[in-house]
Amino acid sequence: AGKSKVDDDVLDELEEILVASDVGVTTTIKIIKRIEERVAKDKYLGTDELNLILREEIAGLLSETETDSKLGFHIPEGKKPYVIMVVGVNGVGKTTTIGKLAHQFKSQGKNVVLGAADTFRAAAIDQLQVWADRTGVPIVKQQMGSDPASVAFETVQEAVKQNADVVLVDTAGRLHNKVNLMNELSKVKRVMQKVADNVPDEVLLVLDGSTGQNAFEQAKQFTAATEVTSLAITKLDGTAKGGVVIGISDQFQIPVKYIGVGEGIEDLQAFDKFEFVDSFFK
Amino acid sequence: MFDSLSDKLDKALHVLKGHGQITEVNVAETLKEVRRALVDADVNYKIAKEFTSTVKEKALGQGVLKDLKPGQLMVKLVKDELTELMGGEVEGINLSGNPSIILMSGLQGSGKTTFSGKLANFLKNKKTKKPLLVACDIYRPAAINQLHVVGEQIGVEVFSDEGNQDPVAISKAAIAHAKQNGHNVVIIDTAGRLAVDEAMMTEISNIHKAIQPQETLFVVDSMTGQDAVNTAKAFNDTLNFDGVILTKLDGDTRGGAAISIKSVVDKPIKFIGTGEKMDAIDVFYPSRMADRILGM
Numbered sequence: 001a002g003k004s005k006v007d008d009d010v011l012d013e014l015e016e017i018l019v020a021s022d023v024g025v026t027t028t029i030k031i032i033k034r035i036e037e038r039v040a041k042d043k044y045l046g047t048d049e050l051n052l053i054l055r056e057e058i059a060g061l062l063s064e065t066e067t068d069s070k071l072g073f074h075i076p077e078g079k080k081p082y083v084i085m086v087v088g089v090n091g092v093g094k095t096t097t098i099g100k101l102a103h104q105f106k107s108q109g110k111n112v113v114l115g116a117a118d119t120f121r122a123a124a125i126d127q128l129q130v131w132a133d134r135t136g137v138p139i140v141k142q143q144m145g146s147d148p149a150s151v152a153f154e155t156v157q158e159a160v161k162q163n164a165d166v167v168l169v170d171t172a173g174r175l176h177n178k179v180n181l182m183n184e185l186s187k188v189k190r191v192m193q194k195v196a197d198n199v200p201d202e203v204l205l206v207l208d209g210s211t212g213q214n215a216f217e218q219a220k221q222f223t224a225a226t227e228v229t230s231l232a233i234t235k236l237d238g239t240a241k242g243g244v245v246i247g248i249s250d251q252f253q254i255p256v257k258y259i260g261v262g263e264g265i266e267d268l269q270a271f272d273k274f275e276f277v278d279s280f281f282k
Numbered sequence: 283m284f285d286s287l288s289d290k291l292d293k294a295l296h297v298l299k300g301h302g303q304i305t306e307v308n309v310a311e312t313l314k315e316v317r318r319a320l321v322d323a324d325v326n327y328k329i330a331k332e333f334t335s336t337v338k339e340k341a342l343g344q345g346v347l348k349d350l351k352p353g354q355l356m357v358k359l360v361k362d363e364l365t366e367l368m369g370g371e372v373e374g375i376n377l378s379g380n381p382s383i384i385l386m387s388g389l390q391g392s393g394k395t396t397f398s399g400k401l402a403n404f405l406k407n408k409k410t411k412k413p414l415l416v417a418c419d420i421y422r423p424a425a426i427n428q429l430h431v432v433g434e435q436i437g438v439e440v441f442s443d444e445g446n447q448d449p450v451a452i453s454k455a456a457i458a459h460a461k462q463n464g465h466n467v468v469i470i471d472t473a474g475r476l477a478v479d480e481a482m483m484t485e486i487s488n489i490h491k492a493i494q495p496q497e498t499l500f501v502v503d504s505m506t507g508q509d510a511v512n513t514a515k516a517f518n519d520t521l522n523f524d525g526v527i528l529t530k531l532d533g534d535t536r537g538g539a540a541i542s543i544k545s546v547v548d549k550p551i552k553f554i555g556t557g558e559k560m561d562a563i564d565v566f567y568p569s570r571m572a573d574r575i576l577g578m
């Protein structure tokens with residue numbers, strides 16, 4: 001007949017697993033409540049079914065776009081260049097993710113241009129240049145210390161001239177509570193619109209998978225400054241689970257598109273919500 | 283969610299007092315609030331649990347509940363306990379060797395290279411040392427360049443051997459170079475690595491064995507969540523490091539990882555990073571950190 005209540009110790013265990021995966025107290029309670037409600041209504045038969053319910057409930061919180069996000073970015077025909085601006089706090093994996101994305105787009109036969117708009121961090125331009133060489137993709141760059149907005153402008157301009165398909169703009173890591181730096185980011189975004197309409201097409205916020213609850217504030221402030229359209233979670237090849245992204249995706253209605261699973265050129269995967277949830281239990 | 287803990291506890295305890303009957307069960311309920319606040323601040327949930335049971339014993343022992351302002355007293359208890367847990371004497375860097383050798387370790391992107399520069403700058407300016415920075419990250423694109431740019435910014439020599447694929451050999455050669463050229467501190471920057479990457483953990487263990495550093499530092503991002511315990515433990519098991527560096531505290535993270543790490547490895551937190559620039563380094567103050575974690 002099935003039970004209409006989940007045992008308390010099963011729920012406690014579940015709560016622990018979610019909290020240990022950085023899901024956070026608020027989102028964890030929300031998930032457990034939803035499970036309790038559903039079970040009270042539908043009943044459940046055993047552990048297998050409970051797991052299914054759990055997966056569904058968590059997946060339900062992860063925001064979806066109209067297109068199948070399992071494929072990562074969808075570059076529509078006839079939108080040239082498709083401009084992707086990459087933002088995030090320091091050291092999360094922005095530049096590396098750009099390298100990996102450039103490789104994926106190139107493999108799909110697309111013409112890609114990189115823009116080195118991190119003009120601040122030591123050797124950030126050299127780092128992106130290495131990725132440009134690895135992927136065989138042109139890069140637009142200026143001197144260290146030059147205006148990042150000017151680099152972004154020039155990058156889109158160059159892409160238009162070359163009739164390129166995709167532009168990937170790297171930006172300097174910045175902590176979201178630094179008002180000046182966040183304003184600078186808004187300006188980088190704005191300036192590109194002088195070259196092409198409705199760009200950037202995507203603002204990708206990169207989150208480090210080992211980050212805890214602070215990722216919420218990151219999402220909030222970067223969204224305020226640049227209207228983030230998609231998320232990537234990096235460094236999931238370690239033991240960290242990246243669970244904070246569930247609450248973020250739910251609250252801000254931003255889909256997760258990619259996960260980073262290593263430092264190599266191939267180590268970027270399209271996000272799969274069920275695999276993601278399953279990883280909490282491993 | 284962003285109510286300060288003190289408010290929350292005052293409220294919780296106020297309700298309890300209203301009932302006129304304060305029991306051990308009620309205290310447990312209140313401490314649940316503390317535990318949630320700690321987990322929200324990224325303290326590992328198991329450690330938060332242990333911590334609150336310690337506080338519970340003390341609270342009952344000290345008769346917190348008979349006090350006029352039980353919330354405040356409870357917060358003070360929690361804060362003192364946290365401070366003690368993270369604290370003790372402020373410990374500096376061991377500079378006993380000649381040259382003194384300092385080895386950096388940590389996950390990818392935690393801030394090792396930047397901190398290497400900051401420490402070199404600090405030792406040069408504040409301790410009149412002559413440091414040598416050593417580029418042992420042979421993997422990350424432009425890692426060697428990055429350290430050279432940093433060295434140039436602070437006027438400290440950087441030793442590198444582009445193309446050499448053996449960090450043990452590079453670090454040994456660097457130490458020989460330091461001895462020949464009168465450098466009394468050698469700071470070795472290494473590649474970021476995950477604790478589960480066996481080959482990379484073996485690599486840093488080999489560097490550690492070969493150079494016998496006076497000081498091995500574990501550099502960790504203060505925004506780290508629940509996983510901080512796993513990583514700190516694994517690096518400590520491999521390197522038995524001497525101290526912890528908490529970076530990126532110029533952000534608004536609560537920084538609960540500090541407690542998790544201290545609890546798990548019991549090594550002092552020596553310095554904090556408070557910005558991207560070379561002078562953004564400070565010593566660690568346990569009581570400030572406790573305030574921060576508690577949102578005070």
Ligand SMILES: Nc1nc2c(ncn2[C@@H]2O[C@H](COP(=O)(O)OP(=O)(O)OP(=O)(O)O)[C@@H](O)[C@H]2O)c(=O)[nH]1
Binds near residue numbers: 174
């Ligand atoms: N293990 C692992 N390491 C990664 C991953 N993504 C990036 N990294 C590493 O993380 C470190 C930082 O990556 P970057 O791409 O430089 O990060 P960033 O966000 O551009 O950094 P800043 O520009 O300094 O803010 C490097 O050592 C990368 O190799 C990942 O998915 N897994």
Ligand SMILES: Nc1nc2c(ncn2[C@@H]2O[C@H](COP(=O)(O)OP(=O)(O)OP(=O)(O)O)[C@@H](O)[C@H]2O)c(=O)[nH]1
Binds near residue numbers: 390395
């Ligand atoms: N805001 C802030 N940024 C910091 C701090 N320390 C380091 N960073 C930034 O964090 C990013 C990563 O720093 P790195 O020094 O390259 O980190 P790493 O550990 O050497 O990285 P890998 O070598 O790739 O493992 C860079 O953008 C730094 O500028 C800090 O205390 N505050």
Ligand SMILES: [K+]
Binds near residue numbers: 239240
């Ligand atoms: K993982």
Ligand SMILES: [Mg+2]
Binds near residue numbers: 170172
């Ligand atoms: Mg970068």
Ligand SMILES: [Mg+2]
Binds near residue numbers: 395419425471
């Ligand atoms: Mg480095």
